[in-house]
Amino acid sequence: MEPQPCQIDWLKVMAHKREDYFYESKNVLDQLQLPIEAMHCQNFNCTDEKHLEEIEKFHAELTSSLLAATSSAFKTTGKRNAGKFNNPDWKSVVKSKHQIAKAAF
Numbered sequence: 001m002e003p004q005p006c007q008i009d010w011l012k013v014m015a016h017k018r019e020d021y022f023y024e025s026k027n028v029l030d031q032l033q034l035p036i037e038a039m040h041c042q043n044f045n046c047t048d049e050k051h052l053e054e055i056e057k058f059h060a061e062l063t064s065s066l067l068a069a070t071s072s073a074f075k076t077t078g079k080r081n082a083g084k085f086n087n088p089d090w091k092s093v094v095k096s097k098h099q100i101a102k103a104a105f
């Protein structure tokens, strides 16, 4: 069984494993749909079932995506992600997600 992200001592993980996790998580996060309607909601006490459902779904997908990235990066066999050196760095990945989220408001 693969380790959970919280069980990993990231400082002791080999650099190429951290890199694997970086690219695996980028791949899965890129596929996530942001909960656009819920993100537009301005009501702090919102009880709209659709909004709550969107947020629940997003949280579940985010969690399972990161767990999948962990499994993928820390499995003992299998190929590392081909062509990954063409991908942007982590800061730009986060930045692009941030911009998408910001643009939604």
Ligand SMILES: [Zn+2]
Pocket: 038, 041, 042, 043, 046, 047, 048, 051
């Ligand atoms: Zn709402």
